[in-house]
Amino acid sequence: MTLAASPIRYPDAASRTVMTRRAWWLVVLNFLIPGAPQVLAGSRRLGRFGLGATLVLWTLAIVALVVWLLWPATLYTVFSTTITLWVVAALLAFYAVLWVILTLDTLRLVRLVKTAPSARAWVAGLTTLVMVALSGTAAYGAYVATTASGFLSSVFVAGPSKEPVDGKYNFLLLGGDAGPDRDGLRPDSIRVISVDAETGQAVTIGLPRNMEDVPFPEGTSLAELYPEGYGSIDGCEVDVCLLNSIYTEVELMSPEMYPDAVAQGSEPGIEAMRDAAEAITGLEIQYYALIDMAGFQQLIDALGGVTVTVPEDVPIHADETFTTVAEWIPAGDQHLDGYHALWYARSRHGTSDYDRMARQRQIQEAVLAQFNPANVLSKFQEIAAAGSQVVKTDVPQGSLGYFVNLAGKTKQLPIVDVELVPENGVDPEDPDYEYIRQLVQQAVYPPSPEPTEE
Incomplete structure (x- = not known):
């Protein structure tokens, strides 16, 4: 034809x-x-x-x-x-x-x-x-x-990528909680996450915010100011000399200790916390991420909420004094919006800091579980708008592809949790930092299994 x-x-x-x-x-x-x-x-x-x-x-x-x-x-x-x-x-x-x-x-x-x-x-x-x-x-x-x-x-910042240290990428994750009852921001959630650069195996180390006599790496300004640990001799420049107070002191009173922090996509207070976390864990930390816990509420709402298993009733406070209870989050499987998820993570009434650490880790894991392609694409505008207000980090754009691929491997493996709490032999009021570094080393670099004899 x-x-x-x-x-x-x-x-x-x-x-x-x-x-x-x-x-x-x-x-x-x-x-x-x-x-x-x-x-x-x-x-x-x-x-x-x-x-x-x-x-x-x-x-x-x-x-x-x-x-x-x-x-x-x-x-x-x-x-x-x-x-x-x-x-x-x-x-x-x-x-x-x-x-x-x-x-x-x-x-x-x-x-x-x-x-x-x-x-x-x-x-x-x-x-x-x-x-x-x-x-x-x-x-x-x-x-x-x-x-x-x-x-x-x-x-994300524009800058060169960093190489892994002894085969690991180590991240400092700070959950910042500013409020009308405090001067400046204090990180209420402090974790170090160590990820194997090849396998993606992750170890998370929870640092209690109330650790005392915190050491600093040799040669740093804070080590010179506090040679025996943070506030251990003559006190410090803020009301309490705890781990999470280091951010406030340096950020508000001594930013000159880290003159290059802002130019490198960070803050003096964050760099002080990085130094403290390195001295506590014995790990070199390449990157940080600061999450604004108040803005975290917007991100969870953008994701459509998170589902967690509440082990026991958790109170929501009526004021910033954390004494009057307005309502309760009941025990059991609960789907929480941003407001309730934030209170679940930060509630203090009748609970300990270690309970808060466990709940904060639970919320963080629930949020990560919500980050699936279908959810992100369907709500991308809300998530991106919230995320840009919530997260501050010095991870360079050039490394994102590598870390996204590595995160895919991490999600396929069980995460090892190391909580520096009394249950693991750590007393935050009188910590044995040598013992803490041993705990961290054993988790991050576990000994190879002995070969079996045939």
Whole structure:
């Protein structure tokens, strides 16, 4: 059959059966191979452009799939840079507009008035659905890419990546809790997370906020000021000389101790806490993340809440004195919104700091569990807006791809928890820091099992 006799380009317009069948072919081709309807029945120039764009998109998708299957860290790295995300956004916006043009032109080529009356609404409706599905998906993808780019720029720093130390990446995770009853922010949740750079095996070390006589690494300004430990000789510059007071003292009273902190994407108080955590655990800490616990409420609401198992009733306080109970979070499986999750993590009435540490870890793990692709994509705007206000970190953008890939490995393995609490032989009021470092070393670098004799 010659092209001139083709029923697609030169149909028998008097036959409703032929025109209806032709209409369905054009609609299906527009969905499967955008540009094909124009090549077969309309402007070949527009059709060739559409087909070329479709071929380019298929090629990019196949390449991305192969890279993701073979070298996932490479793909994560490429798509975690602001420049790449803007390029992706522009590309998706182009395809969104192109698919609208091609779909409307396909609807013109269909010539609905020549099709069977019973088929017209179905053909028009399916064509519209195709346009919404293709163009809408591309437009939303462009929106997500631009939002992600803004989120990365506001949270992560531009700087060189750091190498693992003895095969480990160590992170200081601080949960900051500012309030009207205190001067400045104090980290009420303090954890060091050590992750194996190859396997992703993670060890979390919980540091009680009320540890005393905290040491500092030799050669630091704080070690010179407090050679026997924080506040152990003549007290300190704040009301109590506890671990979490170090942030407040340095941030508000002695920021000159860390003159380069801000330029490096950190704060003097955070760097002081990093020094303290290194001296306590014996680990070199490459990166930190500070989470604003008050803003944490917004992030949990953006995620749609979190589900936790409450071991016993937990009070919600009516005021910042933590003495009057307004309501209770009952024991059992509970789905908590941001307000209740925050109070579950910080409640003090009739409870100990060690109970709070356990609840804070529970909330952190629940939040991580909520970060799945479907949840994040469906609520990306709210999550990104909340996250940019909640998180401060010195992890560079260039390392995000690697850490995203490493986090995928971590989620497949059981996490080892080391709590520096009395149950593990640690007295925060009179801590044995040599013993603490031994506990940490045994957890982070466990001895290899002895080979069995056959």
